Amino acid sequence: MKTAAIIGGGVIGGGWAARFLLNGWDVRVFDPDPEAEAKLAPVLAQARRALPSLTDVALPDEGALSFHFDMAEAVAGVDWIQESVPERLEIKHKVLASVQAHCPPDAIIGSSTSGFKPSELQEGAARPGQIMVCHPFNPVYLMPLIEVVPSPATDLALVEKAETILRSVGHFPLRVRKEIDAHIADRFLEAVWREALWLVKDGVATTEEIDEAIRMGFGIRWAQMGLFDTYRTAGGEAGMRHFMAQFGPALQWPWTKLMDVPEFTDELVDLIAGQSDAQSGHMSIADMLKARDDNLVGMMRSLKANDWGAGAVMNAHEASLRAGTVLAAHADDLDDVSEPILTVRRAVPLDWTDYNGHMNEARYLQAFGDATDRFMALIGCDADYIATGGSYFTAETHIRHVDEVHAGAVIEVRTQVLAGAGKKMHLFHEMYEGTRLLATGEHFLLHVSLETRRPSEPSAGIVAALTRIASAHAALPAPDGAGRAVGQRP
Amino acid sequence: MKTAAIIGGGVIGGGWAARFLLNGWDVRVFDPDPEAEAKLAPVLAQARRALPSLTDVALPDEGALSFHFDMAEAVAGVDWIQESVPERLEIKHKVLASVQAHCPPDAIIGSSTSGFKPSELQEGAARPGQIMVCHPFNPVYLMPLIEVVPSPATDLALVEKAETILRSVGHFPLRVRKEIDAHIADRFLEAVWREALWLVKDGVATTEEIDEAIRMGFGIRWAQMGLFDTYRTAGGEAGMRHFMAQFGPALQWPWTKLMDVPEFTDELVDLIAGQSDAQSGHMSIADMLKARDDNLVGMMRSLKANDWGAGAVMNAHEASLRAGTVLAAHADDLDDVSEPILTVRRAVPLDWTDYNGHMNEARYLQAFGDATDRFMALIGCDADYIATGGSYFTAETHIRHVDEVHAGAVIEVRTQVLAGAGKKMHLFHEMYEGTRLLATGEHFLLHVSLETRRPSEPSAGIVAALTRIASAHAALPAPDGAGRAVGQRP
Numbered sequence: 001m002k003t004a005a006i007i008g009g010g011v012i013g014g015g016w017a018a019r020f021l022l023n024g025w026d027v028r029v030f031d032p033d034p035e036a037e038a039k040l041a042p043v044l045a046q047a048r049r050a051l052p053s054l055t056d057v058a059l060p061d062e063g064a065l066s067f068h069f070d071m072a073e074a075v076a077g078v079d080w081i082q083e084s085v086p087e088r089l090e091i092k093h094k095v096l097a098s099v100q101a102h103c104p105p106d107a108i109i110g111s112s113t114s115g116f117k118p119s120e121l122q123e124g125a126a127r128p129g130q131i132m133v134c135h136p137f138n139p140v141y142l143m144p145l146i147e148v149v150p151s152p153a154t155d156l157a158l159v160e161k162a163e164t165i166l167r168s169v170g171h172f173p174l175r176v177r178k179e180i181d182a183h184i185a186d187r188f189l190e191a192v193w194r195e196a197l198w199l200v201k202d203g204v205a206t207t208e209e210i211d212e213a214i215r216m217g218f219g220i221r222w223a224q225m226g227l228f229d230t231y232r233t234a235g236g237e238a239g240m241r242h243f244m245a246q247f248g249p250a251l252q253w254p255w256t257k258l259m260d261v262p263e264f265t266d267e268l269v270d271l272i273a274g275q276s277d278a279q280s281g282h283m284s285i286a287d288m289l290k291a292r293d294d295n296l297v298g299m300m301r302s303l304k305a306n307d308w309g310a311g312a313v314m315n316a317h318e319a320s321l322r323a324g325t326v327l328a329a330h331a332d333d334l335d336d337v338s339e340p341i342l343t344v345r346r347a348v349p350l351d352w353t354d355y356n357g358h359m360n361e362a363r364y365l366q367a368f369g370d371a372t373d374r375f376m377a378l379i380g381c382d383a384d385y386i387a388t389g390g391s392y393f394t395a396e397t398h399i400r401h402v403d404e405v406h407a408g409a410v411i412e413v414r415t416q417v418l419a420g421a422g423k424k425m426h427l428f429h430e431m432y433e434g435t436r437l438l439a440t441g442e443h444f445l446l447h448v449s450l451e452t453r454r455p456s457e458p459s460a461g462i463v464a465a466l467t468r469i470a471s472a473h474a475a476l477p478a479p480d481g482a483g484r485a486v487g488q489r490p
Numbered sequence: 491m492k493t494a495a496i497i498g499g500g501v502i503g504g505g506w507a508a509r510f511l512l513n514g515w516d517v518r519v520f521d522p523d524p525e526a527e528a529k530l531a532p533v534l535a536q537a538r539r540a541l542p543s544l545t546d547v548a549l550p551d552e553g554a555l556s557f558h559f560d561m562a563e564a565v566a567g568v569d570w571i572q573e574s575v576p577e578r579l580e581i582k583h584k585v586l587a588s589v590q591a592h593c594p595p596d597a598i599i600g601s602s603t604s605g606f607k608p609s610e611l612q613e614g615a616a617r618p619g620q621i622m623v624c625h626p627f628n629p630v631y632l633m634p635l636i637e638v639v640p641s642p643a644t645d646l647a648l649v650e651k652a653e654t655i656l657r658s659v660g661h662f663p664l665r666v667r668k669e670i671d672a673h674i675a676d677r678f679l680e681a682v683w684r685e686a687l688w689l690v691k692d693g694v695a696t697t698e699e700i701d702e703a704i705r706m707g708f709g710i711r712w713a714q715m716g717l718f719d720t721y722r723t724a725g726g727e728a729g730m731r732h733f734m735a736q737f738g739p740a741l742q743w744p745w746t747k748l749m750d751v752p753e754f755t756d757e758l759v760d761l762i763a764g765q766s767d768a769q770s771g772h773m774s775i776a777d778m779l780k781a782r783d784d785n786l787v788g789m790m791r792s793l794k795a796n797d798w799g800a801g802a803v804m805n806a807h808e809a810s811l812r813a814g815t816v817l818a819a820h821a822d823d824l825d826d827v828s829e830p831i832l833t834v835r836r837a838v839p840l841d842w843t844d845y846n847g848h849m850n851e852a853r854y855l856q857a858f859g860d861a862t863d864r865f866m867a868l869i870g871c872d873a874d875y876i877a878t879g880g881s882y883f884t885a886e887t888h889i890r891h892v893d894e895v896h897a898g899a900v901i902e903v904r905t906q907v908l909a910g911a912g913k914k915m916h917l918f919h920e921m922y923e924g925t926r927l928l929a930t931g932e933h934f935l936l937h938v939s940l941e942t943r944r945p946s947e948p949s950a951g952i953v954a955a956l957t958r959i960a961s962a963h964a965a966l967p968a969p970d971g972a973g974r975a976v977g978q979r980p
Contacts, residue, residue: 011724049898050783053839054790055808056860057817058900137707138724142786144803145707170807172706172800178694184703187689189717191681196717199677200765201758204668208769211716213674216662217627217635219716222709223789224799226701227679227686234501234628268691275690279698291798293540296632298792299713300544305841306784309714310662313634317660318545327547349543351795356940361884362856369852370546394851397889398976404943408539410548419977426977442976450846453894485975486888486932487909487916 001026001063002165004080005103007095009036012112013084014043015140017065020080022051022141023169024060029067030074037067047141054142054170075103080165082134084112092121100126108162110134114186117179118151129155132162133176135183144172147183215309224295225288232276233288298351331378331465337472340430341378343371344413353407364399364431368441371413371429379465381447381458390458392425392445400440400481409433416479420470423447423455428479440481491516491553492655494570495593497585499526502602503574504533505630507555510570512541512631513659514550519557520564527557537631544632544660565593570655572624574602582611590616598652600624604676607669608641619645622652623666625673634662637673705799714785715778722766723778788841821868821955827962830920831868833861834903843897854889854921858931861903861919869955871937871948880948882915882935890930890971899923906969910960913937913945918969930971 004020006013009031017040021027029036044065052059068074075081081103085095092111099109109130111121122128133149146166150159163173176183182190199205205213221230280288303311322328326342334341344367352363376382376392385391405411412432419426429441449456458466494510496503499521507530511517519526534555542549558564565571571593575585582601589599599620601611612618623639636656640649653663666673672680689695695703711720770778793801812818816832824831834857842853866872866882875881895901902922909916919931939946948956 046779046783050787050840052837052898052900053787053841054804055811056794056836057808057811058835058837059811137711139783139786142783142790143707143710144800145703147703167806168810170804172702172803174699174702174706176695177699178692180694184689184695184700185707187685188682188704189708191685192678192717195677195681197758197762199674200762202668204670205666205674206769207718207762207765209664209667210674211719211769212662212664213635213637214678214712214716215714216664217633217675218679219709219712219714220633221627222704223713224705224709224793226704226709227682228697229701268687272687272690272697275697279696279701289536291796293536293629293632294796295793295798296629297540297543298795299789300632302788302792302841303714303785304546305788306781308781308785310634313662314544314660316657318547320658321545321547321549345548346546347542347548350540351543351792360859361862361887362852362859365855365887365889366852369850372851394891396891396974396976397851397855397887399855399887399889401884401886408542410542444976483975483977484886485973485978486886486934487973488975 002080003028003063003078004082005030005075005078005099006082006084007031007074007099008084008086008112009033009040010084011043011138012136012140013082014040015047015136015138016082016084016112018044018047018051018141019169019171021063021065022047022059024063025169026063027065028074028078029065030069030071031067032069043139043141046139050139051141071098072102075099075107077104078107079104080108080110080162082110082112087113087115089116089120092116093124096121096125096131100130105130106158108132108158108165110162112136115182117181118149118154119179122151122153128153130158132159133179133183134162134166134173135186136171137185144170145185146171146173147176147185148173149176149179149183151179216313220296220299220310221292223299225292228272228276229280229288232280233285233292235285294350297349301349301351327374329378330380331469337469338475340414340416340473340476341375341469342412343374343378343415343429344411344431346411348405348407348409348411350407357407358404359406361401364401364439365397365441367411367413367431368397368399368429368439368443369394371415371441372427372443372445375415375427379469380462385459385462386450389450390456391448391450393448394443394445396444398442398484398486400484401438402440403436403438405433405438411438416476417466417470417473418442418478418482420466423457425466428482430479440479442482442484492570493518493553493568494572495520495565495568495589496572496574497521497564497589498574498576498602499523499530500574501533501628502626502630503572504530505537505626505628506572506574506602508534508537508541508631509659509661511553511555512537512549514553515659516553517555518564518568519555520559520561521557522559533629533631536629540629541631561588562592565589565597567594568597569594570652571597571599572602573599577603577605579606579610582606583614586611586615586621590620595620596648598622598648598655600652602626605672607671608639608644609669612641612643618643620648622649623669623673624652624656624663625676626661627675634660635675636661636663637666637675638663639666639669639673641669706803710786710789710800711782713789715782718762718766719770719778722770723775723782725775784840787839791839791841817864819868820870821959827959828965830904830906830963830966831865831959832902833864833868833905833919834901834921836901838895838897838899838901840897847897848894849896851891854891854929855887855931857901857903857921858887858889858919858929858933859884861905861931862917862933862935865905865917869959870952875949875952876940879940880946881938881940883938884933884935886934888932888974888976890974891928892930893926893928895923895928901928906966907956907960907963908932908968908972910956913947915956918972920969930969932972932974 003026006017006029017027111133118133122131132154135147137143137145166173300310348359413429416428425445427443431438446455447458493516496507496519507517608623612621622644625637627633627635656663790800903919906918915935917933921928936945937948
């Protein structure tokens with residue numbers, strides 16, 4: 001079993017500890033603060049909550065976690081030492097000396113420093129070859145990027161070993177080919193920070209307006225494609241050279257407070273265009289456009305579930321599309337409930353489909369689940385009611401897959417009540433594209449107390465609404481496929 | 491029915507046209523290019539493919555789209571005119587004059603300009619009050635942000651009307667309170683672009699390395715929280731003042747090529763801290779941390795489906811967790827197939843759960859679908875085989891929900907073959923947390939030709955593997971719940 005020594009707790013050290021620990025490594029934390037264990041606990045809790053979500057296969061069992069005040073104990077025999085002590089060179093030198101006095105000579109020593117170059121860290125070191133920058137991003141237990149920066153004195157074989165280890169715990173190691181203050185990413189953050197400070201100072205925008213300008217626009221793009229690929233894609237079939245011919249050294253004019261800009265020579269243009277081709281020339285622009293939109297859709301839709309950022313914008317728009325239609329109605333608003341009720345009408349989104357463009361099996365149940373939720377709200381079991389402690393849980397579901405449907409198709413679900421009395425509700429959903437039947441979903445639900453998680457009586461209002469519809473639907477013929485078992489003869 | 495006139499086709503004009511059209515507006519496109527319709531077609535196709543994915547309720551029917559070479563025809567009686575002509579002031583002035591000679595005096599005139607201030611656009615205009623900047627982000631049919639910039643001469647009631655309309659078509663209008671070159675967001679892009687050019691020129695990083703430094707790190711954060719909220723969250727309970735005390739006017743030191751930085755006075759600190767409190771003081775830092783991680787997980791997991799960016803990193807890590815286990819095996823690798831086979835072992839991710847932290851109904855089928863896919867791969871119906879044109883489609887599914895399970899719990903699915911011969915496969919999945927039964931899924935599948943979408947014979951290899959397991963499992967007792975219909979007596 002591999003062992004990592006984490007020198008310095010806190011948000012960054014704790015994130016490293018969590019990443020290693022949850023990937024099965026033993027972790028020893030060294031921090032002179034007697035409260036170190038208590039301070040690490042919240043970061044560990046956050047990591048235990050979120051990191052396992054990243055893979056569809058379970059992580060290994062957690063390793064052993066221990067806390068140490070003796071450096072020799074902390075680093076004896078370990079495979080990896082990660083230094084995350086305060087950003088003062090003299091402190092880092094002192095700590096690295098202490099580490100190297102006791103650690104294996106072939107262990108990886110990574111520094112989380114955001115500001116120092118590896119050659120600065122190596123000054124006066126007993127074994128400079130062991131030392132490299134491994135700069136993470138908060139939260140370390142989620143963000144893939146680690147900027148790996150060797151100096152010319154660092155042992156390159158050890159750097160490659162470090163990168164292999166980083167990949168094995170789910171990181172994306174980015175080799176920084178030339179040491180430079182702040183490496184790569186933080187230089188961009190610094191540039192944006194300074195421009196943001198000017199905007200706030202000059203009263204052009206508040207912190208909130210700046211944040212929305214980021215997260216409602218290019219911020220979403222950059223979660224899936226960086227600066228150059230975004231412009232390559234936008235430049236269309238004419239490609240990167242065309243984009244740069246149009247925009248040159250300044251995206252428009254020298255607007256910012258930020259004065260210094262490189263001269264846009266043919267050499268620089270060639271360099272950029274060539275690197276862009278090497279990076280993404282294997283994809284056509286059409287493919288990049290398709291990938292971009294697939295990615296944006298998937299990410300934006302995920303924010304809907306959290307009603308956050310762009311997702312909140314989409315939810316509000318959706319609410320306006322529902323308003324005044326049966327998709328937002330209460331049963332009392334409907335004069336005629338004699339027919340199955342429309343509970344879903346939506347396009348099949350891109351992220352519900354497979355590479356063939358057909359809706360995935362599980363999404364049929366997602367649509368039927370949405371239909372059930374809508375029907376529940378229709379009879380009064382809406383978000384407000386659920387907040388008072390009652391809801392319906394699904395006990396049993398039967399789905400017949402009749403036909404395929406493509407991304408973009410508008411599907412409708414109509415819901416018939418087969419039975420609704422007391423704690424029980426038995427629904428039959430039919431999914432159509434136009435008049436083409438796609439699937440049926442038969443569901444048996446029980447009203448429950450969210451406190452006890454046991455069956456309970458619904459409110460009088462719900463009983464009344466459900467009874468009214470159940471009675472009206474009792475006159476309807478039994479739908480095709482109701483009451484089937486899997487593999488039953490037709 | 492509302493009508494929008496789009497002046498200038500192309501990527502931006504086309505994006506606006508698509509956004510209005512797909513939200514039910516009639517759209518008239520004015521562009522002197524005889525190829526305007528052909529040039530718009532790809533953007534429209536992209537929009538039709540992606541925009542309907544954003545809402546879980548169907549958009550209205552598309553409006554009518556027409557192309558015009560006569561300005562009077564294009565703008566007579568319209569509600570909104572959006573100008574997206576080339577970024578030269580004299581061209582914009584000419585076009586705006588032509589628009590105003592023929593459009594309603596109370597129509598909204600928005601300019602997509604990324605560089606000019608509204609007061610510059612208004613120079614010499616017949617009715618300056620109608621003119622405002624409405625600056626979009628590519629692709630306009632997906633990105634929520636529109637920077638709305640009035641000048642002091644713009645009619646504020648018209649600006650508010652414009653913002654209402656923008657919301658109604660799914661945008662996020664951001665009022666820019668003080669006109670400034672490039673508005674807000676592009677000033678940040680400009681700052682990053684210049685720093686990136688230096689890094690490429692100085693050989694510190696290639697375009698690809700810069701892009702990965704963005705999209706594997708802060709780029710993902712910025713899709714859900716902007717600059718200030720990210721630092722507020724990272725600053726912990728001590729908050730924004732503490733963060734700024736630590737970092738001040740430079741996140742570290744004046745590293746960048748970008749020289750000019752504002753003086754960090756108490757006044758500036760107060761301003762920033764106060765605005766940050768106004769922006770996000772309604773949430774505790776703990777809540778922001780939780781939201782952040784929920785958002786990051788959801789977005790990163792969505793990129794797995796596309797095997798893109800951070801999603802590809804996660805898929806690779808997951809593959810290493812499967813390697814050498816039954817979760818990556820072929821049936822031929824298994825000596826003993828007499829027991830139900832482990833097909834899923836994973837943690838319940840955060841985005842599979844509802845506000846109560848319990849796994850959503852539809853995700854049970856997603857897990858069972860994953861189990862079916864794993865079993866298919868086990869018998870040889872893997873991605874390579876599917877690429878040759880054969881697969882299994884699910885015809886019928888029966889799910890019994892037995893118990894609830896929380897985010898983070900490790901669930902296992904074990905799969906028993908009830909029947910497997912010829913084109914048919916009948917599987918029974920049981921989902922457990924430890925020894926606690928959570929749900930069962932019974933599935934009937936048919937092997938199909940992906941070309942004809944009709945049942946077809948599987949390959950000899952698949953038949954052999956399936957037959958071997960079906961024979962071994964025939965000796966197992968029938969699982970509890972197999973062959974049930976919904977609502978059947980136990």
